Amino acid sequence: MTPAALDEQREKYLSLLSEKFPTCQAVYTEVINLEAILNLPKATEHFISDVHGDCEQFDHIINNCSGVIRERVRSVFRHRLTACEQAELCTLIYYPDEKLRRVAEAHLDTPTWYREALAQLIELARYLSDAYTRSKVRKAMPVAYAYIIDELLHASPGVASSRAAYHERIVDSIIETGSVCDFIRSLAALIKRLAVDHVHVVGDLFDRGAHGDAIVDRLMAYHSLDIQWGNHDICWMGAAAGSEACVATVVRNCVHYQTLDILEGSYGISLRELALFAEKAYADGDMLSPVEKAISVIMFKLTGQLIMRHPEFDMADRLLLGHIDLTAGKVRVGGRDLELSTRDLPTLDPKSPYELTGEERRVVDGLVESFTHSRRLRRHVDFLYEKGSVYLAYNNNLLFHGCVPMRPDGSFRPVRMGSRHVAGRAYLDACDRMARIAWHERTPEALDWMWYLWCGLGSPLCGRNIKTFERTFVLDRASWAEEQDPYFELACEAPACEHVLAEFGLSGGAAHIINGHTPVAQGRGESPVRGGGRRLVIDGGFCRAYHSKTGIAGYTLIVDAQGMRIKAHRPYDAIGDVVADRGDIYSDDDQLEVNARPLIVADTDTGAHIRSQIDDLTALLDAYRTGDLPERGGAQGFPRV
Numbered sequence: 001m002t003p004a005a006l007d008e009q010r011e012k013y014l015s016l017l018s019e020k021f022p023t024c025q026a027v028y029t030e031v032i033n034l035e036a037i038l039n040l041p042k043a044t045e046h047f048i049s050d051v052h053g054d055c056e057q058f059d060h061i062i063n064n065c066s067g068v069i070r071e072r073v074r075s076v077f078r079h080r081l082t083a084c085e086q087a088e089l090c091t092l093i094y095y096p097d098e099k100l101r102r103v104a105e106a107h108l109d110t111p112t113w114y115r116e117a118l119a120q121l122i123e124l125a126r127y128l129s130d131a132y133t134r135s136k137v138r139k140a141m142p143v144a145y146a147y148i149i150d151e152l153l154h155a156s157p158g159v160a161s162s163r164a165a166y167h168e169r170i171v172d173s174i175i176e177t178g179s180v181c182d183f184i185r186s187l188a189a190l191i192k193r194l195a196v197d198h199v200h201v202v203g204d205l206f207d208r209g210a211h212g213d214a215i216v217d218r219l220m221a222y223h224s225l226d227i228q229w230g231n232h233d234i235c236w237m238g239a240a241a242g243s244e245a246c247v248a249t250v251v252r253n254c255v256h257y258q259t260l261d262i263l264e265g266s267y268g269i270s271l272r273e274l275a276l277f278a279e280k281a282y283a284d285g286d287m288l289s290p291v292e293k294a295i296s297v298i299m300f301k302l303t304g305q306l307i308m309r310h311p312e313f314d315m316a317d318r319l320l321l322g323h324i325d326l327t328a329g330k331v332r333v334g335g336r337d338l339e340l341s342t343r344d345l346p347t348l349d350p351k352s353p354y355e356l357t358g359e360e361r362r363v364v365d366g367l368v369e370s371f372t373h374s375r376r377l378r379r380h381v382d383f384l385y386e387k388g389s390v391y392l393a394y395n396n397n398l399l400f401h402g403c404v405p406m407r408p409d410g411s412f413r414p415v416r417m418g419s420r421h422v423a424g425r426a427y428l429d430a431c432d433r434m435a436r437i438a439w440h441e442r443t444p445e446a447l448d449w450m451w452y453l454w455c456g457l458g459s460p461l462c463g464r465n466i467k468t469f470e471r472t473f474v475l476d477r478a479s480w481a482e483e484q485d486p487y488f489e490l491a492c493e494a495p496a497c498e499h500v501l502a503e504f505g506l507s508g509g510a511a512h513i514i515n516g517h518t519p520v521a522q523g524r525g526e527s528p529v530r531g532g533g534r535r536l537v538i539d540g541g542f543c544r545a546y547h548s549k550t551g552i553a554g555y556t557l558i559v560d561a562q563g564m565r566i567k568a569h570r571p572y573d574a575i576g577d578v579v580a581d582r583g584d585i586y587s588d589d590d591q592l593e594v595n596a597r598p599l600i601v602a603d604t605d606t607g608a609h610i611r612s613q614i615d616d617l618t619a620l621l622d623a624y625r626t627g628d629l630p631e632r633g634g635a636q637g638f639p640r641v
Contacts, residue, residue: 014620014629022632027621034610041131042599043197044068045395047557049516050230050539053209053259057554062218063094065195066556066567072195076127077120089120096188100181114180118171121187126153128194140193140223142186149190193223202516202538203230203401203461210259213266216380227388230401230516231454231461234435238450240381241438242372244364245306245451248299251367255292267377269370274363281359286342288472296472297347298364304354306448312416313452320469321353331474339475385439390432390460395604396510402517403463403487404428404500410490412503415458424503428460463487488518497534512536514557528555528566529592536566561599564592
């Protein structure tokens, strides 16, 4: 673009900007606002990964903000409340409905109790609100009580007695009108909203646990978040887009993990035809149920067809149906004859092992129809696309679920996509585009790629040679071992991490890779901190199914003005027990980094964006002063957005 064209474009931009800020005074006001915001404390970020459908655990973590609320309660009340009283206040914030019900059942719901609870909640909310503009706090308040909460939050200690009486009367009226419980719920929600400004979900909302749909519902109601797709998420997204291989995989996983209610109850996907077909075609009494055998065979036939369509996927070793000898009860895998867990595979034709029977085709067509026409699933997948991506670079942290494919020498491995090979950041960008094409255009190539992103060795969401066939049909567990991309080993050392970070434009000691995907077995001495502190793996087994493997109930990461803390959560009780016993989600903190000084908004990506806005406003002000643009008059400034 020529200098003249750039000048013209700049002039048009400033002219548009002047519609919002039509006078010098309006510009002054906005610049003052923005400069002030730059000096606020950096807000708290909360990182979560690999929830895997465990909604109760997820709710626990979201409600206590990975211990942030408990820390803030301790900071405000440590000299005035006992540990037991602090725990009571925390449970009231986490689960106000359950706590208020138990207080009423114990006949403790007196005006005195309500006054004390309200005073504590208001003081804590006031403390947390100091990190934000008054405008942002006001927008976070529930609309019904915004005026009242605003008045109470900005009451200053030691005010004149008339003003103190005014605030006391507000509290008394809340109690007398019978709205106190609703008001407490609103204050608790505001406190949780202010405790964490933004949540990062580093993949895998679905599978293993039964309520991935409920987790998405919770996230859709959350105030600020982003999602980095995991391989389980992408498989569900591919199924919703109409990929037959992804549909069969999702159904097989739900059958295997016994979470069928998410399909039938939550998304309205009928499994009747599959169940009837399985009952007719397959025998019972094996290690596998007839339904699991039926959908597994269908899945391996469909994925086999897909692999043969795409030799560039380099997955010919997964074409195992053609190496089954039912008479001998064996399958040849990697040059070895291994014993099958079942010989009951009546729909397998040795001459055409990947061809669906007529009944299997009807089952597949019906399932695809159900997946693509489920309105609730479509809403959820739309949300995953709106808030999600393959990776995110944010505040000097690089977030992605799996890996950046690498060669053993540490260079980025080119992966073939169509007629070209792509590596590094360009490859992850291409995968992101392919996923969006699958949803919006549903091209056959893109739909096939959704399945590859689920399980391919070269997938940045997976990076493993997934042995689903062996885990389903082979008794020898030694054959279940899965080859991993070299990234996972190389990124245990700092040079490889720095190489990856540089590829995405990040550098310096404060830059980190934040991964999920590979459960960290803390019980066996594994650490989530790798690469000399440059890489954090926060998959600690959120889902109950992983607790025995990892020895904990998940990792989360907290990043605030003071530094970074990774938290290893201990197994938790049910919500009712937590409330009854004044329990909590207790965590072992690992203070990863402490900032040399508390960070402010100016130190963040938001700060960089604000400085850019200030530069634009300064240019607009210069245009007004030089007469290049006339002031429009009228408006005297605008409220903060």
